Amino acid sequence: MTETMDQIYSLWANRLRNNQGIRSLMEDLGKATGHPNEILLGGGNPAHIPEAESIFHETFGNLTKDSTLRSLLGDYQAPIGNDSFRTLAADYLSPFFHADLKKENIAFFNGSQNAYSFLLNLHSGAMSNGSFKKILLPIVPEYIGYADQSITDDVFYATPPNVVKTGKNSFRYELDKSNFNLTDVGVIALSRPTNPTGNVLSLSDLEWMEEKTKQQNIPMLIDLAYGNPFPNLIGEGEPVLFKEGRTLSLSFSKIGLPGVRFGIVVSDPETIETLSSFAAVSNLAVGNLGVYMMEMLFQQNTLPKLSKNILRPYYESKLKLALELFTTEFQKMGVDYEIHDPMGGFFLWIRFPSLTISNQELYHLCKDKWLFIVSGHYFFPGLNTDFSHTKECIRLTYCRKEEELARGAQILAEIVASHQAKSK
Ligand SMILES: Cc1ncc(COP(=O)(O)O)c(C=O)c1O
Structure with a gap:
């Protein structure tokens, strides 16, 4: 921290400036360029589901008509x-x-x-x-x-x-x-x-x-x-x-x-x-x-009908698809991996126990190939004990198109396969 920063920013401001977790995640989301190779498995955006969108558009439309x-x-x-x-x-x-x-x-x-x-x-x-x-x-x-x-x-x-x-x-x-x-x-x-x-x-x-x-x-x-x-x-x-x-x-x-x-x-x-x-x-x-x-x-x-008839079936089928795509690629490439039981929400939390680089380095290597994921190290606030998962895990969303998930799985599997301990 430079002396000027010390003078003009509070301790809180400097802590926020230094820790970029949620900011880098949201900036990745906001910076989506529309590049044809871009694979956005990082952010927490929900999926664009046409049936849900039409309900919301109608609700919104009614608000604009009314007094x-x-x-x-x-x-x-x-x-x-x-x-x-x-x-x-x-x-x-x-x-x-x-x-x-x-x-x-x-x-x-x-x-x-x-x-x-x-x-x-x-x-x-x-x-x-x-x-x-x-x-x-x-x-x-x-x-x-x-x-x-x-x-x-x-x-x-x-x-x-x-x-x-x-x-x-x-x-x-x-x-x-x-x-x-x-x-x-x-x-x-x-x-x-x-x-x-x-x-x-x-x-x-x-x-x-x-x-x-x-x-x-x-x-x-x-x-x-x-x-x-x-x-x-x-x-x-x-x-x-x-x-x-x-x-x-x-x-x-x-x-x-x-x-x-x-x-x-x-x-x-x-x-x-x-x-x-x-x-x-x-x-x-x-x-x-x-x-x-x-x-x-x-x-x-x-909302109960929307959740039961549209959102849950959609996310459940996406989960099934993502698990198939990622596990197939991991197994094909000999990746050492473990996935947290996906019991709810719309993320996969994946651990690579034999990774020889940190999850943060993995994030950067993926980003170089236009694949956006989130490094798991951000998700342990307050943990001051050694716990290997802090360096071995990543999070990705499965709210994306099949083609994007498939390419993401392939790129991730290739990168991890070339950065893992050989003995496993
Ligand atoms: C667990 C959890 N809580 C809260 C939020 C914040 O959501 P919002 O401010 O959009 O309601 C998020 C967003 O990703 C989340 O994942």
């Missing part, structure tokens, strides 16, 4: 949404979460990423009582976008997960209960399904953790961006319900509307009140487009 357009474009919402919309969301979501939600339980944000930048800071760092609290990520790897959202340094805390072999070329991460430590923990955060691995944490593990957190009044943030009730990409997993001590976040992005930037938080009234202060200061107000689209989609009960 609502005047208000949509010309009026601010309240910081976390107007009461009428929050009541509508509370009534609509109550049966999905087996809870009697009120507007006081609901807050809207400009994407769930925006909600997390508040939620993580709300429960961690220097506390009003003089203590210092950490954010426990109970199973890493965990979502790259949480890292660096905290204003304070060194707030993430994680220990290596249990690695369970589930087949010759497959494994699963599980909660290491023997190492579960809540000392100085202010909040637990997890995504279900987990980005990047596609893990779907069992409800019994969730409840096991809550037995401990309840005693110390530690809230649990459960990120349902890929989960229930929409897009509900949870495979065989049971839905998460709303209970005391849980803060749930939902997103419109993975149903196919990432450009709308709309997320919903369901929590206790105190937390929602606090979020409203954060939102007023940082955003003034949630944007109108998501709120108005939500009103129509909820009133017409569109």
Whole structure:
């Protein structure tokens, strides 16, 4: 860091400048050039599914016809949404979460990423009582976008997960209960399904953790961006319900509307009140487009049908295809590989145990061939223990066309095959 940077930027600014995880990922996504050889398996964009798009286009079209357009474009919402919309969301979501939600339980944000930048800071760092609290990520790897959202340094805390072999070329991460430590923990955060691995944490593990957190009044943030009730990409997993001590976040992005930037938080009234202060200061107000689209989609009960009839079948068939394409190429090229059981979401998390270069170097070699993937090393915030997976894994999305996935599989297999220890 140069002296000038030191003078003009805060510690937080310099930390953000130095750590490029989510930024490099989103920039790769935004820089897509349309080059004919480009294979975009890096970002978290949902697939463009024509049947889903036509539903969204119709919803959007209705908004532009109506007199609502005047208000949509010309009026601010309240910081976390107007009461009428929050009541509508509370009534609509109550049966999905087996809870009697009120507007006081609901807050809207400009994407769930925006909600997390508040939620993580709300429960961690220097506390009003003089203590210092950490954010426990109970199973890493965990979502790259949480890292660096905290204003304070060194707030993430994680220990290596249990690695369970589930087949010759497959494994699963599980909660290491023997190492579960809540000392100085202010909040637990997890995504279900987990980005990047596609893990779907069992409800019994969730409840096991809550037995401990309840005693110390530690809230649990459960990120349902890929989960229930929409897009509900949870495979065989049971839905998460709303209970005391849980803060749930939902997103419109993975149903196919990432450009709308709309997320919903369901929590206790105190937390929602606090979020409203954060939102007023940082955003003034949630944007109108998501709120108005939500009103129509909820009133017409569109999203459960969309999830069941369009999104789930689409992503399930893409998963099958991607597994076939990648495993065929890996086996053809003699690649030593293991894939995390893809239980939900739309990513594959692949480990190359015999890789002689780091996953970051692998990312660059792939990029040189126009193949974009994400290096796995970003997904371990707060882990200070040696864990070989941090250097051996990559994440890729399977939301792309068959031809793109096939070429991606071929390039990746070739590169890994020429950079792995020969003994295997
Ligand atoms: C697990 C998870 N949570 C939250 C987000 C943020 O999504 P958005 O801000 O678009 O709602 C993402 C986006 O990729 C994600 O993967």
